[in-house]
Amino acid sequence: MLQCIFLLSDSGEVMLEKQLTGHRVDRSICAYFWDQSISQGDSFKLLPVIASPTHYLFQIVRDGITFLACSQVEMPPLMAIEFLCRVADVLSDYLGGLNEDLVKDNFIIVYELLDEMIDNGFPLTTEPSILREMIAPPNLVSKMLSVVTGNASNVSDTLPSGTGSCVPWRPTDPKYSSNEVYVDLVEEMDAIVNRDGELVKCEIYGEVQMSSQLTGFPDLTLSFANPSVLEDVRFHAVKKLKNTPLYVKPQITSDSGTCRISVLVGIRTDPGKTIESITLSFQLPHCVSSADLSSNHGTVTILSNKTCSWTIGRIPKDKTPCLSGTLALGTGLERLHVFPTFKLGFKIMGIALSGLRIEKLDLQTLPPRLYKGFRAQTRAGEFDVRL
């Protein structure tokens, strides 16, 4: 089982250590980890399971914070990883995001949460709703209170009722004055367009998210208008599509040490709603020494690690957004022989691209003043366009 959890900032500083068992893990293991990740580059940093000379390390990275857990014995690695992911989720939920300052500023809460979430290396209470009852999340009121009165305990005195329940995500006897239930259909489009411009893979993964404020434990039935579009209903919906709403046409020509690049982004098939927050990002190849890129719409930024991102926003009516410019290649290089992959991001509110529609939501017993809300949304998942 897990012996210790470290939280490391992106500069490698150990922000927090929580020993879980009697077998203490010295924090020098973090130094080992950091040395390795520097010497071996990114690939090591992303390796989730590492066998160090003394411990097995599990790591995940969230928003620049590395969650590092140590174990010396056999244990399911996925359990450790899933747990770390859960910790990261809970922390970012509590702190309203994750970064070095937030963790340091709220280190007591982080400690208290970790202590509740894991006992002797085995997860104890990981259900966010129960944790919220045990340890109050920091909010403006409690902060003010602590400033004014000087003390505000965020540790609850009573055991949440959900701890013994089979449905720990709900309190044992929920009561709400207004009965509301909201259904969100969130779809993600994964697509790969290969270098010939062919659509190799285009799939939609959907999730039905619900937010329920219903008194008691009513039985709910969600019906879809056209369930036939779902390929494998057991999973969060998976559907293969023939087409993408947007097209990306990249072109690159290289000649005697300079390349001309032009990328066009446009609407292929109008989904019926506005496509928002369109972004396109790509990594410039190592051999590119400098780049001069400009666009007729939106903004282009090139980061120091040669990541170029183009924020388009919405497609204007009068023109097709176009990114163009030249890339200067490193010395001695005539032509570009490696080509970047463009990552497309977009969001469409109010429509599920798969065509899936929610027909109705039935409640077995209708509570008074029931409000039901539905919403759909599609966004780009792994949308790769290769040049």
Place this chain on the structure above:
Amino acid sequence: MFNQFGSTAETLSKASAVVLRIGTDAHLYDDPEDVNIAPLLDSKFESEKCEALKRLLALIAQGFDVSNFFPQVVKNVASQSSEVKKLVYLYLLHYAEKRPNEALLSINYFQKDLGDPNPLVRAWALRTMAGIRLHVIAPLALAAVGKCARDPAVYVRKCAANALPKLHDLRLEEHAPAVEELVGILLNDHSPGVVGAAAAAFTSICPNNFKLIRKNYKKLCQILPDVEEWGQILLIGTLLRYVVARHGLVRESLMLSIHGLDDKGFYEKDGLSLDKGDGDKSDSFDADLVSLVSKCYIEGPDEYLSRSSCPETVSSAFNSKETTSIASNEDVKILLQCTSPLLWSNNSAVVLAAAGVQWIMAPLEDVKKIVKPLLFLLRSSTASKYVVLCNILVFAKAVPSLFAPHFEDFFICSSDAYQVKAHKLEMLSLIATTASISSILREFEDYIKDPDRRFAADTVAAIGLCAKRLPTVPATCLDGLLALVRQESFAGDLESVDEEAGVLVQAVMSIQTIIERDPLSHEKVIIQLFRSLDSIKVAAARATIIWMIGVYCSLGHIIPRMLTTITKYLAWSFKSEASETKLQILNTTAKVLANAEVDDFQMLKRIVVYVFELGECDLSYDVRDRTRFLKKLLSCKLACHEPAKDSVASQESIAEHVVEHVFGRKLKPFSPLALQNRFYLPGSLSQIVLHAAPGYEPLPKPCSFVFEEHDQLSDSDKHREATDLNGSQESSETVDEDGSSEYDSESSNGSDFSSDGDEKTISNDPLIQISEVAVSADQEELRSKRALDLWLDEQPSTSNQTSSALDRNQSSYAKISIGDLGSRVKPKSYTLLDPGSGNGLKVDYTFLSEVSTVSPLHVCVEVLFENSSTEPIREVHLEDEEVMKVSDSAEQTLVGKANASYNNVPTIIPMEEISCLEPRQSAKRLIQVRFHHHLLPMRLTLHYNGKKVPVKLRPDLGYLVKPFSMSVEEFLATESRLPGMFEYSRRCTFTDHVKDSRMENGKDKFLSICESITLKVLSNSNLHLVSVDLPVANTLEDATGLRLRFSSKILSSEIPLLITITVEGKCTEVLNSTVKINCEETVFGLNLLNRIANFMVEPSSSATL
């Protein structure tokens, strides 16, 4: 102007950051030491304590050692504020092991909290107490866990289950059975949350104690879907192991398919399904590999592979008796049924665990249902994606057709990490079929242009693998690869040489792998490669090609004719090559010469000689060595003028043969099994790191858990035995009593009981005083109600309630006085040295109740030496062992702490030496001993006849107390001051009186019971009998309500210790007695309680009256 604005914006953003940080603990983290922490800890305000603790935690978080605050922090454990408590617990757990002595100070507070009505407080106390890893408190912690395992709150029981591994981790042998029993109890819990935690405890404590599982197997399966995700992961594994151990593998499953399928023959021997695997084909697989996988699961690859160096012998069949069939086996069926819904769990670890069960146990045709759930996991986080891919790879290696239709899912995204990309590539090359290969190759083409050149190189290698697996592909692949070689060779002299070189080398190697299958038909490709040699600059790639020249030098018609040109070129370029390439040139030219035809021989010979001359003068010693070696080897070739085809000279022919063997060898066919073939259980850490991690266990041997009916009976017996054993171990550490146990017979009315006290009867004996002591009974009731026992008692109808009911009915008690039993208290001696190992010298010892003359800490022990040999024994002497001084300091201080003033007193006051002991003679000596710990034996050295023998003197807990005389009123008053956590009781049976009453018919039964109990207690411990209470309203046969009170003080600390024994049951039958101890020193008290309960149960041999 702008500047100004900029600065305002900056200050604004700074200000807003400050505002955001208000009310957080930011300042505590930033400057934890800007105030003096110590006074804050002693503050009377909770908020200040809280702040101090937060500062300490900040220092801990930053890696400072603040354990010096431990004593002050521990004090605050009594705080009422839950936040302070929580923070103290956090601190305590961090340092407990470092500061064991101070940690002990907190134990009493935990004891108190364990009785708190708030389940959260109980749970916290239990978690912390079990987390303080001290051997001394292990019995206390075990008792606490035992109580909490029966707690009404699910959360507390869950924490109890989590606490068990902590206790197990202390490696205390004597507690192991009790811990395992608790695991069993918790596994049997009706709440899924508890079962999950219990499964985790089972896995880490006793993963092979399948008896515990057998009892609840069906229930565990049914409860599995409701168990928490983390518990599910481990419970699935446990159930799988149980089923394998109980029933063996399933005949219809993939694991055993190799043995069962020969007759049906629906798998292909090669294991490569050539057409698109569309589900129906899911049963085509690599039979050898599957068999290897299943062997590895059962035996562990390290053991298995080391044993059978040759993988061909894999298919030694499993014993058919050790297998089962799904149709006939209910257990297997249930296991599969209850794990298959978990394939759709939200938690990837659960999915993988469930998939593992299906993979191993499910019938062949059902295995494919793990595919989609596993593929879905590829959409989870990067970290889990990698682990899942590692496992999928194993599945795909054994049964490629499972994943073949889903090749698109393994197409690479730009956001994948390098490792994920590499695994996906391996996956694609494994599952490619003739139907999918064209799409896959098109993808590969894209990948080759990826900016990540390492990935591109891997892609090229993957192409080679694909082409090797699928015979129809090579033509297209080869063209592509050759084009790549040409292209890369242009790009070869770039800045990023290293990465590009990798691609090129891989391309050449891939071409080589393809050619190897059928060199003759690829002759042109080889020639093209040779031709491109000039443009290729990368040493490793050149070396490979040059090596290929040597290998294929006699292939076909064209190559042999090119050889002179090529070798000339090689000789020409030799000087400018890297040493890696030079070595290959040497080899190749030698090979060429060895295989040379008549026409070219002279020419080649000259070239070779030239190359050898160059080689001998090379800077690299490797090259020089190789040159000399080859020169010697080829000396015969170089000497003669003709290719010695028909030379028969014997001397030369040997050299010829050597040369032939060295250079003419055919390439070995490449065995896929020789590849990565270490398989560990799916989902295990070992499978990811590819070595057996500590604690990794393969599946149990099939049918190794044999269960029979009589086993079941003995099961519970064994448990009892185990606990008894536990008890007896403890009691063996203690020593029995001595004869002269004297005590004041404080007869309340000064009655002159005659010591033989034979013909007394209760009803009419004037010497029995009847007094109303109902009040005290009520008091006690109240107390025990208040105490933690209330919520502990599982069945409401146990002792507490029944006895209270009885107590209320029979409120009047008679007080009995018993005469001096001193004469009947018999000493029980313990053996220090038996005559067998002491050459006839027998040494026994008994504890005396006399108070030591040296210090109150010393115990008087009478040692009896007896010579049972025929020779006289001289110079018998007993003294302290020097080594003793380095005993565990923690425990030493435990006892020693309170009596620092006595620390300079020697631990043993030695006896006077016995100069000579004649045969049959015996001698008694008195020694006084100060034990370092009330449980640990004292090591002494026995000298006799000039020899030294180490012996162990075990303390008897009963004699580490001294009688403390008090009246009943004092007793009750003291008792009422020691409630709750200071009060603990244990139930035991008592049988001694049965024998007595049978023997003496005339004697009063009650009296004899009282006597035998008193005798028993006083024979085993040094106590003062305060009173004996007898319920008056009882029928003559019913002894229920009989109560004996003893008082004493702990020798070392002078802390009073009260013992109350309450009896229930019929006079003539076995009595149930409850022993209760009230004492502030809980550790000592609990140990003594166990000791008393143990000797009460023991049938005593000395009870004959």
